[in-house]
Amino acid sequence: MNRKAGPSKSDVPASRPAVSIHDVAVEARVSIATVSRVMNNPSLVAPKTAERVMEVIKRVGYTPNPFAQGLMTRESRVLGFALPDIHGEFYSELLRGADAESRRQGYHLLVSSEPRSEEPDLRGLAFGLIDGLAVMITNPDAEMVRLARESKLPTVVLDLDMHDRGIDTVLVDNEPGTREGVLHLLETTRPENLYFVGGSEDNFDTQHRARAFTAALTAVGHTPIPGQIAYGSYTPEWGRDWLNLHFQRGPIRNTGVFAGNDEIAIGIIQAAADRGTSIPHDLRVVGFDDTRLAQLVRPRLTTVRVPMADVGAAAVSLLVRRVEDPDAEIKCIRMPTKLMIRDSSR
Amino acid sequence: MNRKAGPSKSDVPASRPAVSIHDVAVEARVSIATVSRVMNNPSLVAPKTAERVMEVIKRVGYTPNPFAQGLMTRESRVLGFALPDIHGEFYSELLRGADAESRRQGYHLLVSSEPRSEEPDLRGLAFGLIDGLAVMITNPDAEMVRLARESKLPTVVLDLDMHDRGIDTVLVDNEPGTREGVLHLLETTRPENLYFVGGSEDNFDTQHRARAFTAALTAVGHTPIPGQIAYGSYTPEWGRDWLNLHFQRGPIRNTGVFAGNDEIAIGIIQAAADRGTSIPHDLRVVGFDDTRLAQLVRPRLTTVRVPMADVGAAAVSLLVRRVEDPDAEIKCIRMPTKLMIRDSSR
DNA sequence: CCGGCAAATGAAACCGCTTTCAGTCTACGC
DNA sequence: GCGTAGACTGAAAGCGGTTTCATTTGCCGG
Numbered sequence: 001m002n003r004k005a006g007p008s009k010s011d012v013p014a015s016r017p018a019v020s021i022h023d024v025a026v027e028a029r030v031s032i033a034t035v036s037r038v039m040n041n042p043s044l045v046a047p048k049t050a051e052r053v054m055e056v057i058k059r060v061g062y063t064p065n066p067f068a069q070g071l072m073t074r075e076s077r078v079l080g081f082a083l084p085d086i087h088g089e090f091y092s093e094l095l096r097g098a099d100a101e102s103r104r105q106g107y108h109l110l111v112s113s114e115p116r117s118e119e120p121d122l123r124g125l126a127f128g129l130i131d132g133l134a135v136m137i138t139n140p141d142a143e144m145v146r147l148a149r150e151s152k153l154p155t156v157v158l159d160l161d162m163h164d165r166g167i168d169t170v171l172v173d174n175e176p177g178t179r180e181g182v183l184h185l186l187e188t189t190r191p192e193n194l195y196f197v198g199g200s201e202d203n204f205d206t207q208h209r210a211r212a213f214t215a216a217l218t219a220v221g222h223t224p225i226p227g228q229i230a231y232g233s234y235t236p237e238w239g240r241d242w243l244n245l246h247f248q249r250g251p252i253r254n255t256g257v258f259a260g261n262d263e264i265a266i267g268i269i270q271a272a273a274d275r276g277t278s279i280p281h282d283l284r285v286v287g288f289d290d291t292r293l294a295q296l297v298r299p300r301l302t303t304v305r306v307p308m309a310d311v312g313a314a315a316v317s318l319l320v321r322r323v324e325d326p327d328a329e330i331k332c333i334r335m336p337t338k339l340m341i342r343d344s345s346r
Numbered sequence: 347m348n349r350k351a352g353p354s355k356s357d358v359p360a361s362r363p364a365v366s367i368h369d370v371a372v373e374a375r376v377s378i379a380t381v382s383r384v385m386n387n388p389s390l391v392a393p394k395t396a397e398r399v400m401e402v403i404k405r406v407g408y409t410p411n412p413f414a415q416g417l418m419t420r421e422s423r424v425l426g427f428a429l430p431d432i433h434g435e436f437y438s439e440l441l442r443g444a445d446a447e448s449r450r451q452g453y454h455l456l457v458s459s460e461p462r463s464e465e466p467d468l469r470g471l472a473f474g475l476i477d478g479l480a481v482m483i484t485n486p487d488a489e490m491v492r493l494a495r496e497s498k499l500p501t502v503v504l505d506l507d508m509h510d511r512g513i514d515t516v517l518v519d520n521e522p523g524t525r526e527g528v529l530h531l532l533e534t535t536r537p538e539n540l541y542f543v544g545g546s547e548d549n550f551d552t553q554h555r556a557r558a559f560t561a562a563l564t565a566v567g568h569t570p571i572p573g574q575i576a577y578g579s580y581t582p583e584w585g586r587d588w589l590n591l592h593f594q595r596g597p598i599r600n601t602g603v604f605a606g607n608d609e610i611a612i613g614i615i616q617a618a619a620d621r622g623t624s625i626p627h628d629l630r631v632v633g634f635d636d637t638r639l640a641q642l643v644r645p646r647l648t649t650v651r652v653p654m655a656d657v658g659a660a661a662v663s664l665l666v667r668r669v670e671d672p673d674a675e676i677k678c679i680r681m682p683t684k685l686m687i688r689d690s691s692r
Numbered sequence: 693c694c695g696g697c698a699a700a701t702g703a704a705a706c707c708g709c710t711t712t713c714a715g716t717c718t719a720c721g722c
Numbered sequence: 723g724c725g726t727a728g729a730c731t732g733a734a735a736g737c738g739g740t741t742t743c744a745t746t747t748g749c750c751g752g
Contacts, residue, residue, distance in 0.1 A: 063473070
């Protein structure tokens, strides 16, 4: 409510009480250059002066204007995080980890879900503003990556391996987890009675898990027939539908299912319960992800744990590394999974 | 570290191919002022000129530098969204709605979970950068709001009613939802056999729901005794513990529970199942929130639906409104709830 | 006592854009 | 033919910082 620059008359009470580096400089009887140095490289200024400036800064509550700062330094300490969709426990865990890590590293997180109906305008702003971008890609829609590459923005990709194309990558190590789950099922079930019920065939995770499923069965001498592998969507409905379909081929007995994720697994469990199929006696089910659902459902779901928070954190930490050292060597981090054996499989 | 303007020799291939307004101006043989006008107020420039400039802009792929822009206009089109914690279905829905709405309005979303271990430094940047802030406050830790007020940042508060203190607010309309749920339970259960099992006593939602619970019982002529209302935490464990505790007072029969949220309700259902208490015959349970869990659990959970995505969207839309018109009248939006009757209560 | 070097500081350029202000040009009325 | 309003346009002043470069000062050895 005051503080006018050049020649002006105060009309409104002024909604900009923002104190600038200039105000600090005047108050501390130094130049703005010195104030700037106090904040960015105190070793360049005499201790006595620095102290005086600091006192003023604190007293008047000075905060550097990030726009002016960004204009010079070309960095905002804001990271972009683009997800295919923000939904469910899964993504919230991911974000949680990313948020914690970026906070730890002194960055902010700009989130954005699938920009199907993108305005290029909007996107432009974000691209110019953020220091780096983490993109989760679960199906072959690599447009964001293309955009990021063109804009030379430091980028990290999740879920799709692009490290041999020069982009840092964070992956969930699907294969060992799947293998472990299948081997667990094989302890009680013959390979020809094992089924993989996945999500969308386009989905990278589903693809990897299906492949690992096949490999695991092949390794024990059984090449799965097409009917043993089914694709649908990551929903309980699909799990129910699959089981009901399966029922038409006769009663279920000595059967094992490796589901593409926990939701599918839960759908299967529910449909089995509705039909009076005993779990785990007649039907053994293993899920994937270990969302909280897995422990809440009865019987408790055996599932492959995916440390989503760690994935988010790893993505951010990789991204920060690249932002701060553009020439760092390209890395690919694989997050290990872990089989959580519960009641649905034994 | 490279790319100097003026007299320069190219050392590195230059990692900043960024084309500036100046480049466009030269290429289109106009002044930068005209380019700026073409982008911001085309009516001020001759159609022929505008067309030529637009062509160049498109051809060279010019995007205004947001820092320079922000320095002049003092807006970033970035909104801050601060949550107590990013966790579970609940918050991901909230974010989902907020994200969609802010995208629709041409803003970006900067998210941040509880800054317990805050660095003031970090916070400073965000505060200077964002155009407005949405804060969810679930317990009496109003520090963020205080900060926002001091910084004169447009602010919207979620979950705590501050509209009479001059801050736009978005609330979940807990009372009618609770009343509806209690009345539903009263159809089958006597008021003295009804229990409220809430989350933390500090939590605003729990407080409101507990109060509405009391009011609903009082309205039918029964003042609840202290034992009918219990506080704990928003977890299944607390639900289980509560039920087990309750069991010590004898077998459960003709009893109804109004839980503070779905997770507590699920804990109660599980503990009941473990003890062979029949739901809904002996025990009727109503939850709150209607997370996806409610439909996935068996018996399906009767629960009060809270449209979290709508809450997030409403917060953003209110915030945008205030950002763009600081003098708009203070508003308080109450999001209606809806009782979803399923199998756990009838 | 003086030259010279290092430490401390300030002046000023610059980052890329918006916006005011003044100037040029055209077309029109008289 | 001339004055002038109105339409376009450009020069230039910031916005609030960072950083280079030059200047001033203090201190040392010779």
